[in-house]
Amino acid sequence: xxxxxxxxxxxxxxxxxxxxxxxxxxxxxxxxxxxxxxxxxxxxxxxxxxxxxxxxxxxxxxxxxxxxxxxxxxxxxxxxxxxxxxxxxxxxxxxxxxxxxxxxxxxxxxxxxxxxxxxxxxxxxxxxxxxxxxxxxxxxxxxxxxxxxxxxxxxxxxxxxxxxxxxxxxxxxxxxxxxxxxxxxxxxxxxxxxxxxxxxxxxxxxxxxxxxxxxxxxxxxxxxxxxxxxxxxxxxxxxxxxxxxxxxxxxxxxxxxxxxxxxxxxxxxxxxxxxxxxxxxxxxxxxxxxxxxxxxxxxxxxxxxxxxxxxxxxxxxxxxxxxxxxxxxxxxxxxxxxxxxxxxxxxxxxxxxxxxxxxxxxxxxxxxxxxxxxxxxxxxxxxxxxxxxxxxxxxxxxxxxxxxxxxxxxxxxxxxxxxxxxxxxxxxxxxxxxxxxxxxxxxxxxxxxxxxxxxxxxxxxxxxxxxxxxxx
Numbered sequence: 001x002x003x004x005x006x007x008x009x010x011x012x013x014x015x016x017x018x019x020x021x022x023x024x025x026x027x028x029x030x031x032x033x034x035x036x037x038x039x040x041x042x043x044x045x046x047x048x049x050x051x052x053x054x055x056x057x058x059x060x061x062x063x064x065x066x067x068x069x070x071x072x073x074x075x076x077x078x079x080x081x082x083x084x085x086x087x088x089x090x091x092x093x094x095x096x097x098x099x100x101x102x103x104x105x106x107x108x109x110x111x112x113x114x115x116x117x118x119x120x121x122x123x124x125x126x127x128x129x130x131x132x133x134x135x136x137x138x139x140x141x142x143x144x145x146x147x148x149x150x151x152x153x154x155x156x157x158x159x160x161x162x163x164x165x166x167x168x169x170x171x172x173x174x175x176x177x178x179x180x181x182x183x184x185x186x187x188x189x190x191x192x193x194x195x196x197x198x199x200x201x202x203x204x205x206x207x208x209x210x211x212x213x214x215x216x217x218x219x220x221x222x223x224x225x226x227x228x229x230x231x232x233x234x235x236x237x238x239x240x241x242x243x244x245x246x247x248x249x250x251x252x253x254x255x256x257x258x259x260x261x262x263x264x265x266x267x268x269x270x271x272x273x274x275x276x277x278x279x280x281x282x283x284x285x286x287x288x289x290x291x292x293x294x295x296x297x298x299x300x301x302x303x304x305x306x307x308x309x310x311x312x313x314x315x316x317x318x319x320x321x322x323x324x325x326x327x328x329x330x331x332x333x334x335x336x337x338x339x340x341x342x343x344x345x346x347x348x349x350x351x352x353x354x355x356x357x358x359x360x361x362x363x364x365x366x367x368x369x370x371x372x373x374x375x376x377x378x379x380x381x382x383x384x385x386x387x388x389x390x391x392x393x394x395x396x397x398x399x400x401x402x403x404x405x406x407x408x409x410x411x412x413x414x415x416x417x418x419x420x421x422x423x424x425x426x427x428x429x430x431x432x433x434x435x436x437x438x439x440x441x442x443x444x445x446x447x448x449x450x451x452x453x454x455x456x457x458x459x460x461x462x463x464x465x466x467x468x469x470x471x472x
Contacts, residue, residue, distance in 0.1 A: 002026045002110045003045065003171070007037040007060070008052030013099035014076060017050060020106045027171075034060040042204040045173075046071055048109060050097065053077035053084035058091030065092070066199030068187040070180060074109065076101075092460070104312055120156050121304045124294035130286060131160070137284050138164035143236065145281045146259040148288030150435050151338030154259040155219060157288060162215040167255055170214030175207050178223035178431045178441045186228055187244055190235075196245025208241045208252045215255045220431060221281070222262035222273060223441050233277045256281065291333040291340065301337060302328050305344040306356060318351060323358045331363055335435075419447055420458070428459040 004026040008014045022028050029044065031037035034055045041049070041064070049071055051057050057075050064071060075088035076097045085096040097105065122131055137144065138161040146154045155174060162172045175188060191206030207216060218224075224232070235241045236256055240249040258281045267273035291298065302320060310317045320328070324347070333339055343361060351360035419437060423444075426432040434444045448458050 002047045003029070004110070005029050005031065005037055005040055005046040005049045006051075007031045007034055007049065007055055008076070013078070013101065014050070014052055017076065017097070017099070017101040017106060020101060020103050021050075021110065024103075024107050024110050026110055038063050039202070041069055041071060042067070042202050045069075045205060045207070045210040049073045050076050051088075051093075053081050053088055057084075057088040057093055061092040063201075067201065067204060068184050068192070068197075068199070069204065070184060070188055104314070108312065120153065120160055121301050122297060123300045124289075124296035126289050126294050127297055130288065131157075134161050134286055135164050138162075139166060140284075141166075141255050142283040143256045143258065143281050144284045144286060145264070145278075146257065146286050146288065147264075148259075148261065149290050149336055150261045151336035152288040152290060153337050154261075154288060155217065157286065158215075158217045158257045158259060161257065165215065165255065167214050171211050172215050172217070173207050173211035174217040174219060176219045176431060178220035178434075179429065181445075182225045182228065185224070186231070189228070190231065190241050190243055192244035193246050196243070200245065203243070206241070206243065208235060208254055209250065211254045212252050213254075215257060218256065218258045220260055220441075221258045222260035222264055222267055226272075226274060229274045229277050233274065233280060236277075236280050291336045295329065298328055298333070298340065299325055301340055302344050305341050306348055309345045309348040313349065315348060318348075318354060318356050320347075321355045321357045324356055324361055327358055327361055327363075416447075416451060416456070419444070420451070420456070423448075423459045 002021075002025070004021050006014060006018050006021075006028065007030075009032070010018055010030060018028055018030070029040055029046070031040050034051065034057070037049065037051065037055075038060060040046070049060075051060060051073055053075050054077070057073065061073055063069075064073070072094040073088075073092070074095050074097050075085060075093040076099055077084055079098050089096060095109070097109075120127070120131060122128055134157055144161065146157055148154055158174070159172060162168060175185075177185060180188060187204075187206065189206050189208060191204050191209055192200050193203050194200055218232070221232075231241075235252070235254075238249070239253065240251050242249055264273050264278050264282070268275045268278050299320075302325070306320060307317050309315075328340070328343070331343075335342075343363060346362055347356050347360040350362070351357065419433070422436050423430070423433045426436065430441055430444055434441045437444065452458050
């Protein structure tokens with residue numbers, strides 16, 4: 001359930017947006033102005049802010065950056081508010097939502113910030129058994145470590161466990177530990193007191209306090225700095241946290257779910273992950289099989305995505321042709337469910353006629369040629385090397401490039417262009433970009449540090465100010 005803060009009057013079109021958000025399952029809070037909205041964000045946090053452009057959107061975003069509060073802001077206004085919309089986008093607003101609002105656009109925004117709210121779609125015996133076990137242990141309060149390749153649906157499983165738990169009426173708060181730099185991550189997790197750092201003009205609750213009475217998902221915990229790992233360990237052991245700049249511990253009642261695509265036991269052996277924290281997190285371990293290991297799920301998932309994206313785009317719901325289904329069954333899906341979702345979404349948009357045929361399905365080129373080769377279609381032979389997992393539905397892969405255009409250029413120039421283009425297409429999301437590029441998040445951050453030091457503009461982290469005001 002997404003937590004949405006609306007800044008502005010609910011008497012006109014913004015009120016309609018609020019009603020749509022509530023109807024789509026959002027938990028809503030309202031503030032009359034930007035200052036009141038900032039106070040609510042400090043106290044309770046939110047997953048998304050819808051702010052009327054009649055308020056100072058730029059001031060709000062600037063304050064969020066100074067106080068290390070990571071929350072995307074959507075500017076809202078009538079189409080004739082063009083100048084205000086431009087100012088808001090330049091100030092760092094993620095999008096401009098025209099009023100009166102479009103229900104499906106708001107639904108897409110809520111899905112982006114809250115993850116998939118539907119129940120897992122499973123048919124393969126391996127996944128049925130896993131889901132049964134997850135439901136069984138959901139009623140306990142023990143920490144759970146969810147592992148699996150990127151794109152297998154770790155957050156979907158975590159949300160399912162929260163919904164099946166005794167804490168279902170409490171908040172579900174998720175934080176991607178790889179998406180934020182260490183200083184910002186620490187503030188996001190534990191909050192801070194007034195004066196804790198430059199820009200901390202008021203106290204603010206972190207994710208642990210926001211999840212009090214509910215569930216906290218620490219996604220990609222394998223990327224967390226060892227210093228923060230120690231603080232997480234203490235929070236689990238003592239059930240209390242210390243805000244940055246705080247003088248007394250704060251008691252918290254939170255169930256911890258952790259997720260990672262890494263082998264944490266191997267990370268422990270290499271000294272990159274604390275052994276004591278690993279055993280605290282892995283009271284119960286759930287491994288989600290790759291899509292290659294559960295082929296019986298491919299077609300049920302494809303049919304589900306075909307119906308969902310047809311409805312989301314106002315298109316007729318069409319079945320996949322037998323040839324198209326055969327093509328999906330033969331593909332290795334290295335990007336797992338996320339890659340399948342992307343492929344079906346594209347097919348829904350490209351299909352012509354009464355069914356989704358084989359011509360509408362585009363599968364990505366092999367990883368070694370992904371930056372230059374065009375997508376593979378039914379007319380081309382299948383590629384044996386696995387492709388890189390594509391970006392989420394909101395971000396399309398970088399445009400294909402002819403190899404001849406690269407001749408004569410230096411390797412580091414080509415690499416830099418590829419990294420920055422991929423990051424732009426992922427809307428600044430470091431984790432997604434690293435997945436597409438086939439490199440670790442640490443390697444990506446090091447590259448971005450090099451580019452910024454050389455004076456190159458780097459896409460900002462989602463929800464934050466531009467690169468000049470942010471540290472990767």
